[in-house]
Amino acid sequence: MARDPKYDILFEPIKVGPKTMRNRFWQVPQCTGAGSDSPDFQAQFRAMKAEGGWAAIFTEACTIAPEADSSPLVTVTIWDDSDVRNLRRTTDAVHEHGSLMGIELYYGDQPVSPDSRITRRAPSQGITDFNSLGTAKPMTKQDIREIRQMYVDAAIRSRDAGFDLITLYATHGHTLFSQFMLPAYNHRTDEYGGSFENRARFAREVTESVREAVGDDCAVGIRWGVDSLPAPFGLGDLGVTAKEDGFHFISHLDDLVDYWDLNVGPNTLSWGEDAAPSRTHPENHERQYTMGAKEHTTKPVVNVGRFTNPDTMVQIIQDGQCDIIGAARPSIADPFLPNKIAEGRLDEIRECIGCNICISKWEQGGPRIACTQNATSGEEFRRGWHPERFTPAKNRDNDVLIVGAGPAGMECAVVLGKRDMRRVHLVDAAKEMGGSINWISKLPGLGEWGRVANYRQIQINKLKNVEFIPGKRMTADDVLEYGAEIVVVATGATWTGDGRGPFMSEPLLGAGADQPHILTPEQIMVEGKQAGDRVLVYDAEGYFMGHSLAARLRSEGKEVTLVTTQFTVSPYSMFTLEWPRLNRELREAGVRIVLEHLLLTAEPGAATIMDFHTDAEEVLDVDSIVMVTQRVPNAGLWDELQARQDEWDDAGIKAVYEIGDAVAPDMIHQAVFSGHRLAREIDSDDPTNPLPYVRERRILGSTDAEYAVGSSLFSPVVQNTKG
Ligand SMILES: Cc1cc2nc3c(=O)[nH]c(=O)nc-3n(C[C@H](O)[C@H](O)[C@H](O)COP(=O)(O)O)c2cc1C
Ligand code: SF4
Numbered sequence: 001m002a003r004d005p006k007y008d009i010l011f012e013p014i015k016v017g018p019k020t021m022r023n024r025f026w027q028v029p030q031c032t033g034a035g036s037d038s039p040d041f042q043a044q045f046r047a048m049k050a051e052g053g054w055a056a057i058f059t060e061a062c063t064i065a066p067e068a069d070s071s072p073l074v075t076v077t078i079w080d081d082s083d084v085r086n087l088r089r090t091t092d093a094v095h096e097h098g099s100l101m102g103i104e105l106y107y108g109d110q111p112v113s114p115d116s117r118i119t120r121r122a123p124s125q126g127i128t129d130f131n132s133l134g135t136a137k138p139m140t141k142q143d144i145r146e147i148r149q150m151y152v153d154a155a156i157r158s159r160d161a162g163f164d165l166i167t168l169y170a171t172h173g174h175t176l177f178s179q180f181m182l183p184a185y186n187h188r189t190d191e192y193g194g195s196f197e198n199r200a201r202f203a204r205e206v207t208e209s210v211r212e213a214v215g216d217d218c219a220v221g222i223r224w225g226v227d228s229l230p231a232p233f234g235l236g237d238l239g240v241t242a243k244e245d246g247f248h249f250i251s252h253l254d255d256l257v258d259y260w261d262l263n264v265g266p267n268t269l270s271w272g273e274d275a276a277p278s279r280t281h282p283e284n285h286e287r288q289y290t291m292g293a294k295e296h297t298t299k300p301v302v303n304v305g306r307f308t309n310p311d312t313m314v315q316i317i318q319d320g321q322c323d324i325i326g327a328a329r330p331s332i333a334d335p336f337l338p339n340k341i342a343e344g345r346l347d348e349i350r351e352c353i354g355c356n357i358c359i360s361k362w363e364q365g366g367p368r369i370a371c372t373q374n375a376t377s378g379e380e381f382r383r384g385w386h387p388e389r390f391t392p393a394k395n396r397d398n399d400v401l402i403v404g405a406g407p408a409g410m411e412c413a414v415v416l417g418k419r420d421m422r423r424v425h426l427v428d429a430a431k432e433m434g435g436s437i438n439w440i441s442k443l444p445g446l447g448e449w450g451r452v453a454n455y456r457q458i459q460i461n462k463l464k465n466v467e468f469i470p471g472k473r474m475t476a477d478d479v480l481e482y483g484a485e486i487v488v489v490a491t492g493a494t495w496t497g498d499g500r501g502p503f504m505s506e507p508l509l510g511a512g513a514d515q516p517h518i519l520t521p522e523q524i525m526v527e528g529k530q531a532g533d534r535v536l537v538y539d540a541e542g543y544f545m546g547h548s549l550a551a552r553l554r555s556e557g558k559e560v561t562l563v564t565t566q567f568t569v570s571p572y573s574m575f576t577l578e579w580p581r582l583n584r585e586l587r588e589a590g591v592r593i594v595l596e597h598l599l600l601t602a603e604p605g606a607a608t609i610m611d612f613h614t615d616a617e618e619v620l621d622v623d624s625i626v627m628v629t630q631r632v633p634n635a636g637l638w639d640e641l642q643a644r645q646d647e648w649d650d651a652g653i654k655a656v657y658e659i660g661d662a663v664a665p666d667m668i669h670q671a672v673f674s675g676h677r678l679a680r681e682i683d684s685d686d687p688t689n690p691l692p693y694v695r696e697r698r699i700l701g702s703t704d705a706e707y708a709v710g711s712s713l714f715s716p717v718v719q720n721t722k723g
Pocket of ligand 1: 029030031032059060061104263274305306307327328330359
């Protein structure tokens with residue numbers, strides 16, 4: 001399909017200093033958990049986006065020296081020539097697709113890196129946002145000179161590694177550049193503190209030196225947090241505002257840079273105001289701060305704002321907000337977003353849902369990136385998965401029946417459809433596809449999560465070999481009579497109302513989904529079961545369900561007490577960056593919050609809770625108790641089919657598999673992954689068990705060739721790697 005000419009502006013080349021971008025799509029710095037130590041993971045992850053049409057790709061933040069290390073949070077490192085060698089793999093892979101490769105030089109915010117154990121230096125002594133146990137050393141003039149040299153050395157190594165674009169990281173409150181600029185961190189009284197010119201001096205000197213060192217070999221730019229935001233989610237009076245220091249910084253350094261990558265830059269703990277969840281921020285939420293910046297520069301400007309809508313992209317270039325569309329999450333959810341716009345395939349764009357699962361992995365300081373929408377993210381090298389290419393299955397002359405059209409079943413159907421299975425029937429008791437997503441997306445703020453279902457529904461409707469059959473609850477008899485050779489059970493899970501969950505292996509006294517005073521999430525959201533006036537929401541899970549239901553019930557005028565076993569409301573939301581706002585919102589709405597308590601009894605009219613640490617018990621007078629404790633698989637169909645295995649042959653069934661929450665209830669991205677994994681490996685020797693994936697690490701005695709995908713060491717992966 002041809003591209004709509006209204007999008008042509010997105011594909012106009014643009015000069016960025018000595019380099020030229022082939023279009024206006026720029027993948028801003030974004031972590032993967034790979035760093036420099038997993039060079040093939042890093043390279044394939046970035047190359048996929050280059051192949052998908054992003055004209056400029058960046059690594060994540062890259063620490064410039066051991067003392068700047070940010071472990072346990074994983075970033076790229078460019079400390080010495082070994083890093084140059086490893087990162088060369090990424091620049092080469094990206095260049096093969098005609099894109100520019102960028103690096104973001106970073107001096108981080110750990111007072112003492114737990115790994116390198118070298119003390120960090122900072123503009124002034126103070127507790128940092130990352131670590132309250134130690135402080136950084138205040139910099140002398142000699143320190144400033146030394147660190148300036150570290151930037152220069154890192155820039156030269158970046159050039160030698162083949163990077164085209166060198167961004168100096170000056171946002172998110174935890175970089176040296178921003179800490180010199182922000183009064184919250186800079187208490188100096190010498191020529192590096194106080195006035196605007198003094199606070200900007202470090203940035204000016206370093207940029208000047210880097211510029212001079214790399215000359216025209218690389219474009220040099222700054223990623224600047226143009227506004228550190230008002231309190232309570234920003235630094236308020238201790239920060240900078242766009243209209244004052246924010247824009248002034250741009251004009252002050254404009255002669256030294258080739259581009260500006262602009263976002264908002266509150267402190268580290270509030271970086272969710274930039275990588276903002278859809279729960280609280282719409283697309284292009286940073287416009288109110290970045291708009292107007294272009295009047296202060298003659299250089300190209302990049303903006304971010306969870307851009308997935310091409311009309312928004314066109315509009316913000318046309319109305320002067322920016323010249324280049326920056327994106328982190330939209331490029332993770334769909335590495336081929338630019339190409340899909342270019343080719344007029346807008347209905348194939350896999351839009352980011354703003355859940356921040358990708359970020360949650362990094363925030364945990366170890367796991368590799370994962371994405372709810374894109375099951376292949378992070379699996380490009382490890383499993384050889386390509387988000388857009390699928391091999392015809394060796395057993396494609398079979399019909400597949402998938403029972404359950406939730407996230408796992410839908411994803412499985414899409415991938416099996418693309419793998420040319422003869423017929424794929426996706427059957428669900430409900431009238432619509434989507435499963436639990438259909439009601440989860442009706443929780444406060446979670447509307448965009450509905451894209452998990454919408455995207456897949458559109459793809460399924462386009463696939464001629466995939467058919468959705470609504471309104472049919474399948475029994476084992478139905479399955480045995482259906483005539484499909486391969487059966488996939490994707491029947492999902494249900495919240496138990498009996499109180500079983502963490503710390504509670506037995507049902508609670510008085511609890512049970514059939515009790516009038518007990519409510520499960522599904523009963524509230526799907527069945528419309530009504531809560532009384534005084535409600536206790538018991539959250540033993542610690543992610544989105546408990547606080548979302550508390551907020552919803554409070555908005556209906558109920559008196560709500562949220563009791564949780566956890567040390568804070570929704571600890572997982574700390575990783576997804578939703579935590580600051582949701583906590584404030586709950587409290588402002590008047591939800592009573594009780595932390596670190598167990599629910600002991602759940603009888604009508606009274607619930608007994610117990611303090612973890614003192615064993616003190618309290619009886620709460622409540623009319624209803626919402627149980628957010630544990631989900632259990634909807635295993636009836638699976639169990640019955642297993643019990644009737646001896647009938648499979650006669651029914652023509654060759655295999656029955658199980659995916660998603662039906663196997664073990666987990667987070668949505670895991671359900672999608674599970675459906676995808678089975679479909680990718682449907683023709684392996686044993687599809688029930690995942691094939692091995694490449695673990696990038698030093699293997700004694702191995703050669704480079706053995707280490708690569710497709711080598712004899714990893715032969716099981718080979719069958720999935722050819723495009
Ligand atoms: C997984 C992930 C990791 C990120 N890591 C970095 C980073 O290393 N350096 C940085 O400047 N920004 C980082 N960011 C922030 C993004 O560059 C970007 O400013 C933010 O996500 C908003 O853009 P988006 O709405 O397109 O995601 C990261 C974002 C994500 C989603
Ligand atoms: S994990 Fe969620 S927020 Fe991150 S890219 Fe995927 S869909 Fe977007």
